Amino acid sequence: MSSPVIRPALPHEYDEVARVWMASWVSTGLAEASNFLLANLRARVRQEIDGGWSLFVAEDDGRFAAMLALHLPDKYLDQLFVAPEHQGKGIGRQLLAFARQQMPDEIWLRCARENEKAWRWYEREGFVYEKEEVASATGFMMKYYRWKRETVR
16 A cells, blocks of 8 residues: 555545545444434534634545544644544554644544544553543543653753
8 A cells, every 4th residue: 555645635525524534433333324424524524624623634546545633723633534444554643643743742632432442542652641521512421632742851
């Protein structure tokens, strides 16, 4: 596999971004694919872009492999989802490295406590657990993590 191309998502691609997001989220076992979920994610992509998201896609041989949503002013990694058929190939790690280039000093994120595969991966990638809180929008218990660049003394 060649290295994926990470680039800003274009407005006409937002529906495909939502499809990748849904497929990846469903692969966690925490939701079922549905037209309702897809419609909500499509609407959310546009709403979050208006709210300040910087949205990126990872393309592999012309196909969307993953999506990454950052809120740069807040140093917040909001979403990182890899399509199921592209998981386990290092694309998530490449997106995380890209996020660290965009936010080199500090990144915080949250993920559903039930998504153990994700939070264990973030811990292996150097993120430190801070707290848990219920997300009012979804009802999921969310684990909050932070990564800070190590300073050389």
